[in-house]
Amino acid sequence: MTTLTALCTLVAVGILLIILIYIALQGIGSLSFRFLVDSPRPVGEGGGIGNAISGTLVLLGLSAAIGLPFGIAVGIYLSEFGSGKFGSLVRFLTDTLTGIPSIVTGVFVYTIVVVPLKHFSALAGGIALALIMVPIVARTTEEMIKLVPHSLREGALALGAPQWRTTLGVVIPAAASGIATGAMLAIARISGETAPLLFTAFGSRFFSYYLDQPIASLTVQIYNYAISPYDEWHAQAWAATLVLMTMILSINIVVRFFTRKRF
């Protein structure tokens, strides 16, 4: 029996390694400094993913600016005041929203942001990603605050601190590294999202920093190149994937390294 279960595990780990190694081997060929800073060009003229990298960073920054404070606030509410019926409702909704397909979030943001503004925009993309981020951040924040020993909280209250100072000055700092971990993992998660960006941020073949204009992203560019009929673009898709995976895996590994002692 142990052989069988070990085999299952081996299959899963094997697939992971095959995928990662394949990406590294395929991607490294087209990777160069020019590729990282250039914007896309017509087939046969090279071109790069500089605009996609900068676009992804803009989108991540925007969604973090909206999603992190919002998510952390919901998380603090759940841990500090969430014991009642309303708290249970919020907790249930955040948990269920985590499982809503990201494409549905994209459709939702399309109807409430893109339609009123009349065109695709980086802002819409950022909002879509933020909406995906909020439930994840909220739940990890709540879990991390729950790990803070009760005696710390009681100590602060016994010294006469009001509740808000106890939470902000004592409890949150004690849970800060955990909350930061959750935030980083949420950013890693949304940096790989494609579906919600297709009809919000849409994509662009140029460098753009305007929030009311369509903007490129690594994932959408990978998708467009992957389904194109050109071998050169396929090669570029692999190279862009290598860049994206390097980013996501390093966030995951760094986070794991820093939280090793806790878990």
Next chain:
Amino acid sequence: MDQTIAEHRSPPTVNWKHLLAPTGNTGDAVFRGLLFAAALLMVLIAGAMIVALAVKSMPSIRQFGFHFLTSSEWNPVKSEFGALPFIYGTIVSSLIALVISVPLSLGIAIFLVEQAPRQVARPVTFLIELLAAIPSVVYGLWGIFVLAPFLRVHVEPSLQHWFGWLPLFKGPITGIGLLTGGIILAIMVTPIISAVVRDVLAAVPGSQREAALALGATKWETTRVVLVNGAPGIAGAVILGLGRAIGETMAVTMVIGNRAHISASLFDSSYTIASAIANEFTEATQDLYLSALVELGLILFLVTFIVNAIARVLVWNVTRKMSGVSSAV
């Protein structure tokens, strides 16, 4: 005399601070008010999602009604929209994913919780979690250029050779279709199902294992006792995986062929609800077409919401009850 006492005992004035925070401290009231606003916004967004999707899909709901779900005619040129091919493709590809992924995930979880030594379990758990960190579009890219050709050359011909008498494995072999989509989905939901099963098994109290072992059960029989105890939670994990498979978009879109028709063959191309939205949304120029696509989104939202709610309740029940028991012991 009585009157003056009554005057002195007049209750403290109830103002907005007391309404927000029992302590009546201004800082507390502001703090709690802000956090409450964030939580309320969360609830409102969930409500706004349903409302916005429902309003936008109204033209399509009015035009086609219930027929939308049962018609297999999807023809934007003739403004005929029926979602049956997408529903079929979504269900079949998700089922293929579960058939492959559930045994695999159970094996992984049993290995990591019950059998592997700690030094092995930890790094392996991390590696399996990394599988969940790979973006959907990357699975899709890998699916198009590695998995699909592999299945076309090595797997599908032999399936057809041995099981070709089944309608499931008839028809031309292209490597792009339901089977490939299902396998990609299986790889993607395995880390999710196995992680939840792992949590459920870990929540089964050690006393259960000790009792079984003390009664002379073998290691495998003990594991069976643990599995039976965690059964509702495992069911929850599987349903959670199902929810993820139903809503998965990019990877499936890239390997399933995207043709709106119903075919018994797993080798044939198909279409899922999510991939229809991803593929056609920006092409939809007429209002009715767009509305039909938004209605697909509404269906997807409602189905995954219900599926996730059921799964959460099942998993919560097991992990809470069990941890309650273990802390009481």
